[in-house]
Amino acid sequence: MLDPVILSAQPEQNTKSMGESAPERAKPLGRAIVVTSGKGGVGKTTTTANLGTALAQRGASVALVDADVGLRNLDIVLGLESRVKHHLLDVLEDRATLDEALVADKHSEKLFLLAAAQSREKDEVDTEKMKALILALRERFDYVLIDCPAGIELGFKNAVAGAEEAIVVCTPEVSAVRDVDRVVGLLGNRFRPQLVINRLRPLLVKKGKMLSVDDVNAILRLPLLGVIADEPEIIVTTNKGEPLALRKDAPTGAAYHAIAARVAGEDVPAPMPVTKESFFDKLGALFGGKKA
Amino acid sequence: MSSRKIVITSGKGGVGKTTTTANLGAALAKRGKHVILIDADIGLRNLDLVLGLEKRIVFDLVEVAEGRCQLRQALIKDKRFESLSILPAAQTREKDAINEEQFASIVERAAEAADYVLIDCPAGIETGFRNAVAGASEAIVVTTPEVSAIRDADRVVGKLNDRGKPIRLIVNRLRQEMVRSGDMLSVEDVCEILAVELVGIVPDDEEVIDTTNRGEPIVLDENSRLRPIYDKIVRRLEGEIVPFTNFDQPGFFGRLIDALKAG
Amino acid sequence: MIDFLKRLFGQPGSSATAKERLRLVLMTDHLELAPEMIESMKRDLVDVISRYVEVDRDRIEVNFEQQDRALAMLANIPILSVNRPPSNGTKDRAEPAPAEPAAVVVVAAAPNVASPGAQAATESIVVRRRRRKRKNQAIAAGPKPAPAH
Numbered sequence: 001m002l003d004p005v006i007l008s009a010q011p012e013q014n015t016k017s018m019g020e021s022a023p024e025r026a027k028p029l030g031r032a033i034v035v036t037s038g039k040g041g042v043g044k045t046t047t048t049a050n051l052g053t054a055l056a057q058r059g060a061s062v063a064l065v066d067a068d069v070g071l072r073n074l075d076i077v078l079g080l081e082s083r084v085k086h087h088l089l090d091v092l093e094d095r096a097t098l099d100e101a102l103v104a105d106k107h108s109e110k111l112f113l114l115a116a117a118q119s120r121e122k123d124e125v126d127t128e129k130m131k132a133l134i135l136a137l138r139e140r141f142d143y144v145l146i147d148c149p150a151g152i153e154l155g156f157k158n159a160v161a162g163a164e165e166a167i168v169v170c171t172p173e174v175s176a177v178r179d180v181d182r183v184v185g186l187l188g189n190r191f192r193p194q195l196v197i198n199r200l201r202p203l204l205v206k207k208g209k210m211l212s213v214d215d216v217n218a219i220l221r222l223p224l225l226g227v228i229a230d231e232p233e234i235i236v237t238t239n240k241g242e243p244l245a246l247r248k249d250a251p252t253g254a255a256y257h258a259i260a261a262r263v264a265g266e267d268v269p270a271p272m273p274v275t276k277e278s279f280f281d282k283l284g285a286l287f288g289g290k291k292a
Numbered sequence: 293m294s295s296r297k298i299v300i301t302s303g304k305g306g307v308g309k310t311t312t313t314a315n316l317g318a319a320l321a322k323r324g325k326h327v328i329l330i331d332a333d334i335g336l337r338n339l340d341l342v343l344g345l346e347k348r349i350v351f352d353l354v355e356v357a358e359g360r361c362q363l364r365q366a367l368i369k370d371k372r373f374e375s376l377s378i379l380p381a382a383q384t385r386e387k388d389a390i391n392e393e394q395f396a397s398i399v400e401r402a403a404e405a406a407d408y409v410l411i412d413c414p415a416g417i418e419t420g421f422r423n424a425v426a427g428a429s430e431a432i433v434v435t436t437p438e439v440s441a442i443r444d445a446d447r448v449v450g451k452l453n454d455r456g457k458p459i460r461l462i463v464n465r466l467r468q469e470m471v472r473s474g475d476m477l478s479v480e481d482v483c484e485i486l487a488v489e490l491v492g493i494v495p496d497d498e499e500v501i502d503t504t505n506r507g508e509p510i511v512l513d514e515n516s517r518l519r520p521i522y523d524k525i526v527r528r529l530e531g532e533i534v535p536f537t538n539f540d541q542p543g544f545f546g547r548l549i550d551a552l553k554a555g
Numbered sequence: 556m557i558d559f560l561k562r563l564f565g566q567p568g569s570s571a572t573a574k575e576r577l578r579l580v581l582m583t584d585h586l587e588l589a590p591e592m593i594e595s596m597k598r599d600l601v602d603v604i605s606r607y608v609e610v611d612r613d614r615i616e617v618n619f620e621q622q623d624r625a626l627a628m629l630a631n632i633p634i635l636s637v638n639r640p641p642s643n644g645t646k647d648r649a650e651p652a653p654a655e656p657a658a659v660v661v662v663a664a665a666p667n668v669a670s671p672g673a674q675a676a677t678e679s680i681v682v683r684r685r686r687r688k689r690k691n692q693a694i695a696a697g698p699k700p701a702p703a704h
Contacts, residue, residue, distance in 0.1 A: 071417065122416075503569070
């Protein structure tokens with residue numbers, strides 16, 4: 001079976017000192033980031049898939065973990081559903097090794113997926129084993145992104161257990177914002193979550209019918225990674241199993257790449273969608289139909 | 293008078309359970325039915341917010357379950373309607389603060405005072421889902437015509453079948469132009485995959501965001517094109533045969549349909 | 556047609572409403588999540604007020620109410636006696652307790668609230684207190700048939 005590609009080699013460091021018994025590690029542990037939201041349907045899975053793709057396209061090795069046991073979807077979004085032979089619970093219960101379970105992505109060389117089990121339940125996941133699994137993945141990959149299920153129940157807790165960092169995804173809608181606020185509270189002091197605002201509709205914002213980025217920021221007060229606009233293209237790419245981040249030159253693809261760069265620590269501005277105005281909107285603006 | 297206890301569920305989050313619960317409840321109330329809506333999403337309550345009743349919450353579901361108040365004290369009467377009340381969820385508790393028996397008992401008590409009890413189910417298939425379903429005698433599954441949502445709905449249908457609850461389907465957020473261009477599954481495709489009786493097709497409407505911002509169910513807006521749609525769903529629930537508005541255009545969907553049909 | 560006209564001539568957007576509602580809802584959520592904070596606030600409040608009046612610490616009620624545009628804190632603090640105002644350095648002497656204890660009601664509205672809102676909050680105190688009192692009585696009394704809503 002495929003071995004995940006080892007990331008850029010670092011010189012073997014001689015860390016042995018008097019009496020040290022810890023095993024040598026040739027490279028630092030990868031980053032484990034949980035992508036969560038509280039509210040379902042705001043774009044956690046899409047964000048996980050696209051961020052993972054963008055990071056991998058930039059040369060990092062990335063493992064994506066679908067923690068939504070029983071309701072798996074990360075595989076479909078990546079177009080890998082027919083290639084999944086083993087899943088998370090197979091690994092946790094020692095029926096398969098990580099190598100056997102990790103599925104290589106079709107499009108990005110250093111991207112791998114660990115799919116969720118479909119016909120099992122979330123309460124069958126042992127939290128300690130989950131933490132150990134994430135650690136094992138961190139030893140092999142630069143990034144481990146954990147796609148969290150909706151809600152704040154056991155599935156959420158297990159997804160969060162192995163993570164060191166958190167990204168919260170929110171749409172500019174009252175229920176979603178409220179749920180993110182709750183989740184941030186539940187994540188507690190261990191995390192300093194960063195925000196992705198998804199599905200913004202600039203025209204609706206302009207008409208005053210949708211919360212703006214500033215509105216959401218004022219309420220949640222989280223560091224902003226970036227903003228993704230709502231567009232039908234996203235559904236199409238989900239259908240085809242081709243994440244938008246593969247199209248680096250298209251606006252949304254570029255936005256995911258900017259987010260990936262920011263996650264990697266680069267000083268790149270947070271991506272913001274640009275309004276595309278229709279004729280009617282321009283006409284409306286002419287007659288003063290603007291938000292105050 | 294035997295009242296109906298219907299859980300509104302989906303598996304996938306964000307497909308419109310709460311919006312559907314609010315609007316079906318409102319449409320039923322406008323037809324003169326006595327309706328009680330119950331928010332079963334403990335810890336992530338939103339039914340109150342969607343209906344604009346968040347400021348009137350005094351007691352919640354868990355307090356009723358723990359016997360700290362009567363059901364009647366916790367119910368919030370929506371003043372825009374003759375007979376619509378909601379029982380809000382608790383916000384600061386966990387879903388295991390209540391068990392299936394307790395929830396079912398509350399639904400029973402609500403059913404004594406209403407023609408329809410609609411239960412807004414949380415996303416997922418964990419404890420919250422199990423509790424919400426425990427109280428119901430029938431289910432409406434809400435899905436959007438998207439692969440992930442249908443897959444999740446399929447899982448939920450399986451679980452509901454295991455419990456022997458009659459199921460009906462609402463296909464929500466349909467975008468005709470995308471069905472026509474072959475970028476979205478058609479209603480026909482969805483029904484074929486899920487094999488559940490269809491009770492409603494609701495087109496995507498960006499006005500829903502606006503009305504939710506205000507805390508107004510969209511069926512209150514006379515000009516909304518969704519109002520007659522919800523009315524039709526209500527009539528079908530009441531047993532009338534009502535033809536579906538033809539949004540459908542054939543769409544080819546290749547490998548995904550096959551994958552989903554294979555289970 | 557109406558849609559067209561609406562877009563042409565503009566309509567007040569709902570996003571401002573949404574933002575306000577969210578702000579208030581989240582404040583309430585946060586308060587519910589931090590009962591220890593409320594207890595500390597109660598103690599501090601009582602300590603400060605006790606410098607001026609003697610209060611019945613056992614019967615203090617602090618509640619939060621959502622009003623139209625503000626979150627209001629309503630504190631009902633029964634007063635047992637009022638210290639005599641100091642004159643020329645003489646020591647305070649407590650006045651005898653009145654026949655019935657009076658109450659101090661403090662209303663603290665959220666910041667950025669227009670004064671009419673705060674005024675409305677003050678005026679609606681009686682209604683709020685009544686509702687909250689019913690709730691607390693109900694909790695204390697335990698379940699029993701409730702009067703008609």
